[in-house]
Amino acid sequence: MADAGGPTLSGDAVGRLPGGRVDGAPTEPVPRAALRALLGRYRQWAFDVAAVVVAALDVWLRVVPEAEAYNYVLSILSVVALVLRRRFPFLVVLLTVPGFLAGWAQLAAMIALGTLARRKLLTTQTFIAAGLVWFSRFFLWPIDEFRALEWSTHVHDAIYGCLVAGMPVAIALLAHAREELSAKIADLAVSRERERVLHAHAVRADERARLAREMHDVVSHQVSLIAMQAGALRVAADDPNAQQVAGVIRNLSTRTLDELRQLVSVLRTTNGDDSPQPGIEDLPALVAGAGIPTTLTVRDEVEGLPAPISGAVYRTVQEALTNVRKHAGGAPTTIRVTATEEHLRVTVENSAPADPHAGGAFPSGGHGLVGLRERAALLSGEFEAGHTASGGYRVRVTFPLHHPRST
Known part of the structure; x- marks a missing residue:
């Protein structure tokens, strides 16, 4: 068990995914x-x-x-x-x-x-x-x-000759017109689908811009005030413990502001993947600043993971540590990340809190675990969360590494 805020790394360091099968997809059937x-x-x-x-x-x-x-x-x-x-x-x-x-x-x-x-x-x-x-x-x-032959027979044969020669040509032209009409209908359907997608993108872009404005104008402002007040408290307080707590609050507020800026930049871009996002390689820094006794174990080699899975692992650990601080009074926590050729599993488990009512004063909307479950579902992963037999709490997410949507 590491000291408060200090991670303990065991196993191999963050490395390459074994076998290099991140983007290896099963053989496609006949198209x-x-x-x-x-x-x-x-x-x-x-x-x-x-x-x-x-x-x-x-x-x-x-x-x-x-x-x-x-x-x-x-x-x-x-x-x-x-x-x-x-x-x-x-x-x-x-x-x-x-x-x-x-x-x-x-x-x-x-x-x-x-x-x-x-x-x-x-x-x-x-x-x-x-x-x-x-x-x-x-x-x-x-x-x-x-x-x-009589002249009337010649006229009759001439008329029938027009029918015999004209019918195949007429049928051929009709088939060609039908084919062109089908092609134009298909093009029209593709064009309408493209317009629908563009309209959906425009609506989504407007919504993302609105969310970005709200986060920048409201949330960032409030967090900035928290950081400023924590800095002032750190300077004015005489008690070393109070200074330390104020320093931790200021550091967390500053880090939250940085993440908010990144999130706002993501919301203001057309493709959120363009902006750098924290991943599994940033777990040691996250654990170091958690402020609770935490052990981080990374087994096997996990470098080169797809960006969505790497980011999902980071957000899972981040949310789980937040819940430990809020609801478990900062109980000792163990984080295990294990990768195989088929899947990657991250487990965050904390021991029973010393004070069962330690997290009662913290507000909670219950959306954190729901968000983790939805994020795992988007990557075809499995999400588990619940109390352990020892009175602690465990969050476990398993992501498949061969699924097309994870590449």
């Missing part, structure tokens, strides 16, 4: 984007297979037994060419036109034209391909049969 891309790839293959099967079925159902061999060859070539429709859309249209003109590959030509229009939109290649598909529906092979 959603990669999973969607994988599913999209198989869906594309399914569509390609379906297109070939439907085109082949269309040819098979329309086969004429007395047809020539080249009719079969051109129709089969048109169906097989659909396999390459995504890589060479215009070439595939050119390959399907003979099968449509002299065979039965009408659906294959329409599918190829739709793919071309989907990829190229309204370009020269699309217009040429649409004209070829229209001509294949309008013209009848062989040419002698085409000449023998």
Whole structure:
């Protein structure tokens, strides 16, 4: 047990965290984007297979037994060419036109034209391909049969040719418009979310500025008066004990003012992490100025901890020591900090106070332990506080070192 205000350090000095696994996170699962891309790839293959099967079925159902061999060859070539429709859309249209003109590959030509229009939109290649598909529906092979048709049949075939060539292009343009609309809706959603976040940041910044003004104008003023009065008492008092107490009050007031200035600067900045905050390496100085018999034990190596965890350890010890002074009459206190590869644990335990009513005159809102519990929850830690069997009080907080939010 150390003297009042004097810490006793045991174990290794504040050092490096063993294994250097502070920022080591578990392996991430397959990202959603990669999973969607994988599913999209198989869906594309399914569509390609379906297109070939439907085109082949269309040819098979329309086969004429007395047809020539080249009719079969051109129709089969048109169906097989659909396999390459995504890589060479215009070439595939050119390959399907003979099968449509002299065979039965009408659906294959329409599918190829739709793919071309989907990829190229309204370009020269699309217009040429649409004209070829229209001509294949309008013209009848062989040419002698085409000449023998009535003029009304030619008009009818021309109209149906417009439908056969125009429907794939219209569907492709509709799909493209739907995709663009979905992209714009997604961009709008992202923009609205960004505006919501910016608005929340603005509201939070206003609140932080208001709190900073209140702390600077009210709390800092009162603490400054305490420090001034303590300094005057130290000079005017004749009793050495009174001078010592006044000196302790003045030192604590000065330190409180420094911490208030840091906190005010944090509240006035956009990101509070920009300002230096006390951490686990400042525990010896904190214990030295606690004004109560305190033993500090740091086991294992704890250097290089994430800033949020290091600051949480410091604030936990600080609040626990404050409670010991207020409610336990400055009873002897033991502080233990232990780190492993998985977690860091800080325990502050004081013995039973000599006078159970020693802290009755100090005001307490009961918010200190609540704040420590909330701070631990933000870092996915576990908080425990309660009386010991010997009549003392124990505060214990365990922080995981592998959690993403602690890096």
